[in-house]
Amino acid sequence: MIIDFLQQIFNGLVVGSIYTLIALGLTTIFGILGIAHFAHGSVAMFGGYLAFFLISTLGLGLLPSFILAMLCGALLGVVLERVAYYPVRNAPPINSFIIALGLTLIIEKTNLLAFGVDQVIIPTPFNRVFSVGGVTMPELRIYVLLTAAVLVGGMTLLIQRTWIGKAVRAVAQNRPTAALMGINVNSVSMFVFALSSALGVAAGVLIGALFAVAPGVSEGLVVKGFAVLILGGLGSIPGAIVGGMVLGVTEAFAAAFISSGYKDVISFLLMIAVLLVRPEGLMRGKAR
Amino acid sequence: MWKASAIAGLVAAAIVFPLIVTVNYFLHLAILALIFVMVAQGANIIQGYTGYVSIAQGAFMGIGAYSSALLSMRLGLPVWASMAIAPMITAVAAVIAGYPSLRVKGHYFAIVTLAMNMVVFIVLVNWISLTKGEPGLPSIPSPEPINLGFVELAFEKRRPYYYLTLTALLAVMTIVTLIVRSRIGQVLQAIRQNEVFAEAAGIACWKYKLFAFVFSASLAGLAGALYAHYMGFINPTPFSADASLNAILAVILGGSGTLTGPLVGGALTVLLPEMLRVAEVYRLIAYGLILILVVIFLPRGLVPALADLAARLRGNKSKRGAA
Numbered sequence: 001m002i003i004d005f006l007q008q009i010f011n012g013l014v015v016g017s018i019y020t021l022i023a024l025g026l027t028t029i030f031g032i033l034g035i036a037h038f039a040h041g042s043v044a045m046f047g048g049y050l051a052f053f054l055i056s057t058l059g060l061g062l063l064p065s066f067i068l069a070m071l072c073g074a075l076l077g078v079v080l081e082r083v084a085y086y087p088v089r090n091a092p093p094i095n096s097f098i099i100a101l102g103l104t105l106i107i108e109k110t111n112l113l114a115f116g117v118d119q120v121i122i123p124t125p126f127n128r129v130f131s132v133g134g135v136t137m138p139e140l141r142i143y144v145l146l147t148a149a150v151l152v153g154g155m156t157l158l159i160q161r162t163w164i165g166k167a168v169r170a171v172a173q174n175r176p177t178a179a180l181m182g183i184n185v186n187s188v189s190m191f192v193f194a195l196s197s198a199l200g201v202a203a204g205v206l207i208g209a210l211f212a213v214a215p216g217v218s219e220g221l222v223v224k225g226f227a228v229l230i231l232g233g234l235g236s237i238p239g240a241i242v243g244g245m246v247l248g249v250t251e252a253f254a255a256a257f258i259s260s261g262y263k264d265v266i267s268f269l270l271m272i273a274v275l276l277v278r279p280e281g282l283m284r285g286k287a288r
Numbered sequence: 289m290w291k292a293s294a295i296a297g298l299v300a301a302a303i304v305f306p307l308i309v310t311v312n313y314f315l316h317l318a319i320l321a322l323i324f325v326m327v328a329q330g331a332n333i334i335q336g337y338t339g340y341v342s343i344a345q346g347a348f349m350g351i352g353a354y355s356s357a358l359l360s361m362r363l364g365l366p367v368w369a370s371m372a373i374a375p376m377i378t379a380v381a382a383v384i385a386g387y388p389s390l391r392v393k394g395h396y397f398a399i400v401t402l403a404m405n406m407v408v409f410i411v412l413v414n415w416i417s418l419t420k421g422e423p424g425l426p427s428i429p430s431p432e433p434i435n436l437g438f439v440e441l442a443f444e445k446r447r448p449y450y451y452l453t454l455t456a457l458l459a460v461m462t463i464v465t466l467i468v469r470s471r472i473g474q475v476l477q478a479i480r481q482n483e484v485f486a487e488a489a490g491i492a493c494w495k496y497k498l499f500a501f502v503f504s505a506s507l508a509g510l511a512g513a514l515y516a517h518y519m520g521f522i523n524p525t526p527f528s529a530d531a532s533l534n535a536i537l538a539v540i541l542g543g544s545g546t547l548t549g550p551l552v553g554g555a556l557t558v559l560l561p562e563m564l565r566v567a568e569v570y571r572l573i574a575y576g577l578i579l580i581l582v583v584i585f586l587p588r589g590l591v592p593a594l595a596d597l598a599a600r601l602r603g604n605k606s607k608r609g610a611a
Binding site for chain 1: 388394395406544570583
């Protein structure tokens with residue numbers, strides 16, 4: 001029983017770490033621009049497909065493909081911000097949401113056109129399975145968890161410790177004042193989109209290696225991302241980390257002990273419950 | 289005067305349409321467009337007038353469709369009765385969903401309703417003993433025929449069903465117009481403009497918001513029932529979050545917070561993907577592009593933009609806002 005319990009916690013943390021990656025991008029974009037970037041899931045799936053293409057067709061190694069896909073993702077993010085979101089930056093928020101829906105359609109169908117309708121699994125050489133005190137830990141899952149941890153750590157350092165990170169936080173706090181202090185708000189927006197999309201692509205690649213990249217995955221993924229934001233509080237990085245883990249573990253428990261068909265229902269109900277009891281998220285103090 | 293004749297012309301055109309256009313496929317699209325306009329009009333109440341973007345219209349459409357179909361098939365109720373009860377069941381579901389979720393605002397509300405849509409979808413897929421899951425419910429009966437003396441309306445045929453949906457839509461449009469013009473409509477728009485201020489003026493906003501949410505859901509429920517008995521077959525697919533997103537697009541495209549906007553927007557969201565049927569995949573990309581372009585260049589929607597244009601052409605630049 002206790003082993004089952006630990007096993008599900010491990011599984012949940014692995015999946016949760018991917019949710020965290022998705023949510024980090026969403027939360028930063030939301031914090032800076034107030035945009036619910038619904039197309040983020042499709043961007044992630046694009047990354048998964050791209051990595052698969054680089055590995056299987058061009059024969060690149062796993063790590064170079066991963067990095068190259070993230071760079072392409074960053075570029076895509078900048079293009080999205082410039083072409084689609086920038087023109088509506090002063091319009092009501094619903095407009096940017098519609099833009100996001102349009103983008104979702106475009107990216108989703110471009111994925112179909114470019115990579116076909118079949119689901120693909122990114123091949124990895126990690127087939128060993130470890131057993132720690134009865135808990136099964138496939139090597140691949142450990143690497144997924146580690147990769148996610150490194151990326152989340154890197155992102156946190158970037159935001160907390162560097163000059164550009166400080167600029168991002170300043171814009172998130174107060175956009176007009178940040179602009180008055182000489183921060184180029186436009187380049188901060190582009191930077192945030194590049195960073196977030198790169199993280200989204202990373203999540204897509206991890207999903208592709210762990211499960212599969214397929215058409216139709218992205219919608220559920222982006223809603224999970226938003227669920228994490230709600231659990232953790234919009235615009236909060238520690239919130240996204242905790243929220244991702246909570247969501248992943250809840251889902252794993254729901255799938256193992258209640259019903260795998262209804263696991264998403266249970267995680268959404270959790271999100272709705274949190275929203276009603278603590279609308280500011282699990283992590284944020286009552287102050288604001 | 290100008291407005292009244294325009295409305296009369298539009299209604300007349302809608303009545304004559306199936307007599308002129310006899311291609312079954314176009315009639316089929318017209319029926320779907322009428323049904324979807326109803327969903328869009330519902331979305332317009334909560335989104336356009338009240339300012340709360342709900343991404344759950346598809347789910348409510350599904351609840352309406354499944355409850356009407358199941359009432360007529362499992363309980364053997366007359367189809368007319370089940371089509372009348374289905375919106376009420378949807379309304380009950382909307383009260384349960386809306387009471388807690390309307391406590392939050394903005395993006396939170398949108399995301400919660402989206403999650404609710406996914407919950408309903410998952411239940412429709414997984415509650416196999418009731419809904420038969422993914423393969424769907426086949427052979428849903430058409431409404432019983434009505435004998436008008438000189439002609440019998442058999443609703444398994446397209447043309448009578450077209451008139452049925454048209455009648456339902458006209459009734460819906462009348463009710464919506466009355467609501468929007470009433471005190472309730474004023475309050476809803478006040479909530480959209482400034483909820484805190486409305487609350488401070490002594491209005492119990494939550495009642496009005498709940499009303500708007502439930503009303504919009506029951507319109508979607510009615511549309512769902514009409515859809516189910518028209519198609520004769522339903523599965524969960526058309527009631528996914530995509531349908532809700534389409535309803536939002538319809539409102540935005542046509543012009544949110546206008547009475548005529550959803551007519552145009554709802555019809556376009558059904559017809560546009562069909563008209564762009566050059567190549568199956570490209571059309572959805574084009575659809576996405578059109579959406580983005582409309583939002584960037586016509587942010588108030590097509591109807592207000594066209595109204596402005598018409599006003600300018602007739603030389604009176606003065607009034608004609610987004611009424």
